[in-house]
Amino acid sequence: MARKPPEPVQDVKKRRDAALSALVGGVPYIKFLGIEFDRRGDELTALLPFDEKLIGNPFLPAIHGGVTAAFLEVSAIIELSWSLLWEDIESGVISLEDLQAGTLPRLPKTIDFTVDYMRSGLPRDAYARARVTRAGRRYASVQVEAWQDNHDRPIAHGTAHFLMPRRDRV
Amino acid sequence: MSERKAEFAKQFINAIPHASALGMELTQIGEGKAEISMPYDTKLVGDPKTGVIHGGAVSALMDTCGGAAVMSHPEAPAGTATIDLRIDYMRPATPGHSIRAQAECHHITRSVAFVRAVALDEDDDNPVAMATGTFTVEGR
Numbered sequence: 321m322a323r324k325p326p327e328p329v330q331d332v333k334k335r336r337d338a339a340l341s342a343l344v345g346g347v348p349y350i351k352f353l354g355i356e357f358d359r360r361g362d363e364l365t366a367l368l369p370f371d372e373k374l375i376g377n378p379f380l381p382a383i384h385g386g387v388t389a390a391f392l393e394v395s396a397i398i399e400l401s402w403s404l405l406w407e408d409i410e411s412g413v414i415s416l417e418d419l420q421a422g423t424l425p426r427l428p429k430t431i432d433f434t435v436d437y438m439r440s441g442l443p444r445d446a447y448a449r450a451r452v453t454r455a456g457r458r459y460a461s462v463q464v465e466a467w468q469d470n471h472d473r474p475i476a477h478g479t480a481h482f483l484m485p486r487r488d489r490v
Numbered sequence: 491m492s493e494r495k496a497e498f499a500k501q502f503i504n505a506i507p508h509a510s511a512l513g514m515e516l517t518q519i520g521e522g523k524a525e526i527s528m529p530y531d532t533k534l535v536g537d538p539k540t541g542v543i544h545g546g547a548v549s550a551l552m553d554t555c556g557g558a559a560v561m562s563h564p565e566a567p568a569g570t571a572t573i574d575l576r577i578d579y580m581r582p583a584t585p586g587h588s589i590r591a592q593a594e595c596h597h598i599t600r601s602v603a604f605v606r607a608v609a610l611d612e613d614d615d616n617p618v619a620m621a622t623g624t625f626t627v628e629g630r
Contacts, residue, residue: 346538347535347536347537347538347544348532348533348534348535348536348538349533349534349535349536349543349544349546349547351533352533352534353546372507373507373508373511374507374508374511375506375507375508376506376507376508376509376554377506377569378505378506378507384506384507384508384509384550384553384554385550385553385557385571385572385575386508386546386549386550386551386552386553386554387508387550389546389549389550389553389575390544390545390546390547390549390550391546393544393545393546393549394544394546426537426539427536427537427539429579429582430545430579431578431579432576432577432578432579433545433549433576433577433579434574434575434576434577435549435572435574435575435576436573436574437571437572437573437574440571
């Protein structure tokens, strides 16, 4: 029995990167804050490059607590959407052409979001990683953490609950 | 509290780069209460299919408004920082309308200020979001 040859690595990467950029690039608010996503396999790290307009306390100075909250929330919602999209991309339910034409599944809706501030955000780049702790048919829970220079000294962490998009209308 | 403190809080809000980036305007302040308005802007959209403002922008608005309420409290001597903030999103904000946050510092101790806040659009009877937060009391 002949085994199917493995898919060329550049094709795999192209498809996954296109899916991620279609997901992230479509959201104006992500662009407004300047958030980027770094992908390693299915693992995402969100990056928030420092910018003057993110300052909340000009005297310290420190990043606005609302920016930190928004960064966590964006990271959480993208991680959850990405985990849903990943299966459809890998199984071929959604093709590269669909994505480039702007056909994306609906985004999950935030039900609630709780953020704990551990340290003030310094005027430098911040990073975040989110983990889907439960993904049901209707509801999902996501935990997310943000840090700056030192991963062991997080600046904030958050817990979010989402209403899942209906799967019957992609 | 005083006019002087209200004036200070107003200037402080206006001096926050991120608050001005979001177009926030402090419409009321004093005695532990604050109201801040944020105009609708397409750059703040979170879901391109519906045009609804991203929850993150609403969080930033609630956080700013909560902090302003704390600073305007008669017993709060100076600055404040958010300890934690929980936001419940009841419904999407109507696209095209500005969002107003109203926050109240309902209790304050020597070190902690407790805040409740609500976010409204054009429909005053159906809040978009509600928030509960705790803030530090600095400079004492």
